[in-house]
Amino acid sequence: MQQMMRGRTDILSLAQGIVHWSPPPEALASAAQLVGEHSTSLYGADDGLPEVRAALKTKLAQENSITASEVMVTAGANQAFTNIVLSLLDASDACALFKPYYFNHLMALQMTGAGSGADIFIAPSTTELQPDVNALRGEMHQRKAQGRPPIKLVTVSNPGNPTGVMIPKARLLELSAVCAEHGAWLVIDNTYEHFAYPNEAPHECIEAAHIVNVFSFSKAFGMMGWRVGYLAYPPPLAPELLKAQDTIVICPSILSQRLALAAMAPGRCWVHERVSGLAEQKALVLDALTTALPAGSIQGGSGAIYLFCKLPVEDDLAAVRWLTKKHKVATIPGSACGMPGHFRVCYANLPLESTRVAAERLRAGLAELAAGGVDLSDEALAQL
Structure with missing residues (x-):
């Protein structure tokens, strides 16, 4: 995913597991x-x-x-x-x-x-x-x-x-x-x-x-x-x-x-304020996922900074590449974690307004995938 995004400033990342804040x-x-x-x-x-x-x-x-x-x-x-x-x-x-x-x-x-x-x-x-x-x-x-x-x-x-x-x-x-x-x-x-x-x-x-x-x-x-x-x-x-x-x-x-x-x-209190501040980012991403994916596709959210979801297609790597290239939003393919057909979304790595934009891109891309008919072949992806 880093190689795919290298040199690109138009892609919003919900991929790498990072937070958007700096140290105290x-x-x-x-x-x-x-x-x-x-x-x-x-x-x-x-x-x-x-x-x-x-x-x-x-x-x-x-x-x-x-x-x-x-x-x-x-x-x-x-x-x-x-x-x-x-x-x-x-x-x-x-x-x-x-x-x-x-x-x-x-x-x-x-x-x-x-x-x-x-x-x-x-x-x-x-x-x-x-x-x-x-x-x-x-x-x-x-x-x-x-x-x-x-x-x-x-x-x-x-x-x-x-x-x-x-x-x-x-x-x-x-x-x-x-x-x-x-x-x-x-x-x-x-x-x-x-x-x-x-x-x-x-x-x-x-x-x-x-x-x-x-x-x-x-x-x-x-x-x-x-x-x-x-x-x-x-x-x-x-x-x-x-x-x-x-x-x-x-x-x-x-x-x-x-x-x-x-x-x-500053310790745990400082951290708690920032972690609590992720609630809106999490809600934005969760709403995008729930409106685009079938019921029961989304898991996680009880800890860490991730949601783990079932894709509407089996080729998760191709789907993630397609989302990155066409809809300019990056995630992590589930096959990297031993779960093909899934993907991981991080909701902590962007500030609020950027998360809002990324969530809408994700919603649009997943809805298009769920509707069917998307060409995920290497040839089609190369043309994007």
Whole structure:
């Protein structure tokens, strides 16, 4: 999608999972003052500046009820997940994802821990897009009975990317129990922890000796380009994680960490105001979808910044290309997440007035697709 949009200024994006705001002004001002300091240009501790890690441990205890985990600061949540894969999986180890999955999780498992011939069990989700714990349990029991390699690592996103669905604590605890029974690690990506909405299940974390939690500053604090994420992990994993960290990035950006620390001062209240402000954008996009698509096509919205929808055509990649070229609105094809015939819409990446225009473009394009007769062949798309 980035390649398709490169150099184009006429396309409005509901594709990439970003927010439209910048970090808190006081945090940016603090970072600006630190640019010239000599320490900003030096290497820092591999696992993050001590003052940042201390502040994160306080946050984890107060906001997430995580008190027994160690903390590592990383260059974004994607690098945090890659560190975990490198530390916990050998090339022959089996792992599991639930579809629809976050595509970068799949790619990390394919190209690092599990290799090109990855033994990745793609578990189904329920009709409500919750992880199907029974399917995972059945696969684990079957592998044991057949003498096949056990699943060593299970990954979920909470709330979900691309689903936009919050996983309730009871389901997380059920997943944890299955993983503990079979000696598997459970990795929970909490990148969208702050994106919880009224009258929906709250975001909650769980902690255990076999659980690793991933977090990010990118979304809630508008720090996408600053690249700051962090891990909350069982302390015995520290030596392996430090190997991966030192090999890939040595240390996270010093300036970015200091900006993150300053952003924690206005903290959750500042974030809550911005997340609450997404209600109108979400309503605009949801209205466009519901008026253009058949009933039951739209899911998500209980968490994160996404709606996940069934298209009126099967070729989701061609449909997304067509929407981008003809109607100048970009989304993400569901096949990238293991769900052909679907697409993901982000309602947080544009300010209100631009979202209004993008929603109307989306409505018009989807209505045209639903009416039928649209030529989605490569030849037709090339002429647009």
